[in-house]
Amino acid sequence: MSNKIGRRDFLGTVAFVGAAAAAGQTSLINSAEAATATSDITSASAGELADAIRSKKLSSRMIVEAHLERIAKVNPKLNAVVQLTAEAARKEADEADAALARGEIKGPLHGVPITIKDTLETAGVICTGGTQGRANFVPKAAATAVARLRAAGGIILGKTNVPELAGAAETDNLVYGRTNNPYDLTRTPGGSSGGEAAIIAAGGSPLGLGTDAGGSIRIPAHYCGLAAIKPTSGRVPRTGQFPMPLGARNPVFHVSLIARKVQDLALALPIISGPDFRDHSIVGMPFGDPAKVVLRDLKVAYFR
Numbered sequence: 001m002s003n004k005i006g007r008r009d010f011l012g013t014v015a016f017v018g019a020a021a022a023a024g025q026t027s028l029i030n031s032a033e034a035a036t037a038t039s040d041i042t043s044a045s046a047g048e049l050a051d052a053i054r055s056k057k058l059s060s061r062m063i064v065e066a067h068l069e070r071i072a073k074v075n076p077k078l079n080a081v082v083q084l085t086a087e088a089a090r091k092e093a094d095e096a097d098a099a100l101a102r103g104e105i106k107g108p109l110h111g112v113p114i115t116i117k118d119t120l121e122t123a124g125v126i127c128t129g130g131t132q133g134r135a136n137f138v139p140k141a142a143a144t145a146v147a148r149l150r151a152a153g154g155i156i157l158g159k160t161n162v163p164e165l166a167g168a169a170e171t172d173n174l175v176y177g178r179t180n181n182p183y184d185l186t187r188t189p190g191g192s193s194g195g196e197a198a199i200i201a202a203g204g205s206p207l208g209l210g211t212d213a214g215g216s217i218r219i220p221a222h223y224c225g226l227a228a229i230k231p232t233s234g235r236v237p238r239t240g241q242f243p244m245p246l247g248a249r250n251p252v253f254h255v256s257l258i259a260r261k262v263q264d265l266a267l268a269l270p271i272i273s274g275p276d277f278r279d280h281s282i283v284g285m286p287f288g289d290p291a292k293v294v295l296r297d298l299k300v301a302y303f304r
Contacts, residue, residue, distance in 0.1 A: 235269075
């Protein structure tokens with residue numbers, strides 16, 4: 001393992017340390033390799049956890065339990081996870097371990113826990129979109145991106161809080177209330193993917209699925225010291241998103257990813273991308289290799 005640490009790795013570690021300080025935890029280890037305590041597991045990246053499961057250094061059940069314990073510890077103060085699917089997650093973790101024992105691997109996220117923003121529909125789990133009119137709405141089918149993460153082996157721990165109809169840069173609504181920033185509980189984690197940012201920064205999840213139009217994944221990532229990506233328009237289907245973007249907002253509203261490590265974004269983005277033949281705006285564009293990008297050859301545009 002390299003001794004060099006990149007800027008985003010540093011930010012992810014700092015975010016976790018800040019969140020842990022707010023929650024009263026002081027000892028952190030950032031690798032899943034030879035993990036011996038809950039804090040080792042919950043500070044690891046999704047990719048590290050996937051490697052640890054495949055190599056049988058850790059079981060999926062052990063990893064899921066560690067994250068559920070972390071959620072139980074920090075969520076009462078954060079109010080980030082608003083629907084917890086603990087028993088289903090434990091069952092799926094046991095199934096993932098049994099499959100691995102038979103030599104079967106579902107995909108790159110085999111046995112890895114994830115969380116889902118409460119504007120993306122999840123079969124059998126309440127999806128409110130932060131609005132009282134859907135306070136008890138249970139979708140019959142999962143959003144395309146959700147289904148693809150699960151098909152790749154991801155295990156859903158729960159749904160995370162949003163502002164009403166994902167329409168604000170703070171995360172608060174009349175169904176679940178306010179979500180707090182793990183750095184400082186008096187401050188916001190941003191929005192509209194604020195619940196995702198808060199629980200990932202606090203170590204309750206290694207990887208989250210959100211959305212972004214005008215900053216809904218990027219603002220929370222900035223506020224909580226995480227890595228996030230708003231994919232190129234036409235890359236990821238919005239099928240199963242609520243509310244569906246209409247009119248001028250349609251081409252700028254994207255299903256997005258958030259994590260503590262950039263490498264996890266590179267791991268998960270190809271999984272959720274590509275046509276589902278339901279969202280007519282999605283095209284099948286090939287991916288380049290992020291490792292081959294030369295930063296000094298890129299041009300960056302910005303507004304002053």
